[in-house]
Amino acid sequence: MHTYQSLSGTQKFLDEIQKKQWRGEIHSTFKRTINIICTEGELYTIAAAELDNAPNTLRVADFFDRRSLLVEKTPVFSQDGHLVIGKIAAIEIQSAHIWQYPKIEFPPKQEYVKIKERIKQINSWLSQLESKGGYLLNTTQATTYEKMIHTMLWKESEQLLIYLKAKQLFQAMKQLYRVIGLGPGLTPSGDDFLVGLALIFTTVDYPYHSFSQWLINSRNELKKRTNTISFSTLDWAIQGESRERIASFLNELFYGKEEERLKEKMLAVLRIGSTSGGDMLTGMIAGLELTLALISDTENEKNGY
Numbered sequence: 001m002h003t004y005q006s007l008s009g010t011q012k013f014l015d016e017i018q019k020k021q022w023r024g025e026i027h028s029t030f031k032r033t034i035n036i037i038c039t040e041g042e043l044y045t046i047a048a049a050e051l052d053n054a055p056n057t058l059r060v061a062d063f064f065d066r067r068s069l070l071v072e073k074t075p076v077f078s079q080d081g082h083l084v085i086g087k088i089a090a091i092e093i094q095s096a097h098i099w100q101y102p103k104i105e106f107p108p109k110q111e112y113v114k115i116k117e118r119i120k121q122i123n124s125w126l127s128q129l130e131s132k133g134g135y136l137l138n139t140t141q142a143t144t145y146e147k148m149i150h151t152m153l154w155k156e157s158e159q160l161l162i163y164l165k166a167k168q169l170f171q172a173m174k175q176l177y178r179v180i181g182l183g184p185g186l187t188p189s190g191d192d193f194l195v196g197l198a199l200i201f202t203t204v205d206y207p208y209h210s211f212s213q214w215l216i217n218s219r220n221e222l223k224k225r226t227n228t229i230s231f232s233t234l235d236w237a238i239q240g241e242s243r244e245r246i247a248s249f250l251n252e253l254f255y256g257k258e259e260e261r262l263k264e265k266m267l268a269v270l271r272i273g274s275t276s277g278g279d280m281l282t283g284m285i286a287g288l289e290l291t292l293a294l295i296s297d298t299e300n301e302k303n304g305y
Contacts, residue, residue: 017083026071105204116292149183156175180194195242207294
């Protein structure tokens with residue numbers, strides 16, 4: 001059995017390996033990630049060194065050279081400060097750097113004009129990119145099926161945003177269930193859009209607390225309507241956490257000053273999965289535009305307009 005060194009991980013995952021009799025099994029394997037489902041049903045991930053940090057994730061050096069031996073249902077357990085995978089590998093966690101998703105604060109009023117300009121610039125950059133699929137599909141290069149899915153995604157998501165803008169949360173909840181699971185792929189585009197939306201609604205000092213509570217209230221039904229991997233990402237977003245590069249992008253969008261740096265952070269998000277990054281980005285922009293529109297409407301009402 002070969003021993004590998006962990007590079008970084010979340011406090012919760014490291015604590016469970018160190019302090020608990022933790023048990024699970026391999027749920028799914030990919031080129032640079034291995035998902036483990038524990039006996040309580042929660043999903044954890046071992047990720048390659050070149051990937052960024054994420055919730056419930058342990059980044060490990062040189063681990064994926066033996067990926068072919070790591071098959072579904074292989075038992076995984078904690079033992080003496082190591083995460084042991086069958087009779088194949090043991091991952092030492094003592095050297096792991098603890099990573100924590102930063103608290104992202106919703107920007108103050110004085111930033112709103114600048115944020116609107118940054119959103120405008122992002123939309124301009126996105127319009128110049130080659131077809132990414134999902135919400136960002138270039139329909140001139142797409143198949144009939146891709147165009148149909150693209151149209152459905154926007155139709156259902158825009159209706160969701162209409163209900164949210166009117167604060168009709170009961171109707172919005174029913175519409176939410178039309179977006180979840182919509183689109184092909186391991187993490188459907190509709191799910192990824194909702195991840196982006198949730199990450200805006202769960203920022204610190206977000207002005208509309210009812211939106212985050214609306215998502216929490218929808219959690220159990222959402223879980224039934226999509227797959228385990230996709231729901232895990234969405235569930236973390238509902239709790240206000242996501243990947244490191246998402247946090248970096250949001251901080252730059254809210255408070256950044258350099259255009260090239262914003263573009264660099266945006267492109268890093270777009271590199272998540274095949275279309276997932278673009279779909280999450282679309283959700284974040286939609287959530288932010290919705291919020292700014294609601295704030296503007298509130299200000300106009302106060303001023304008697």
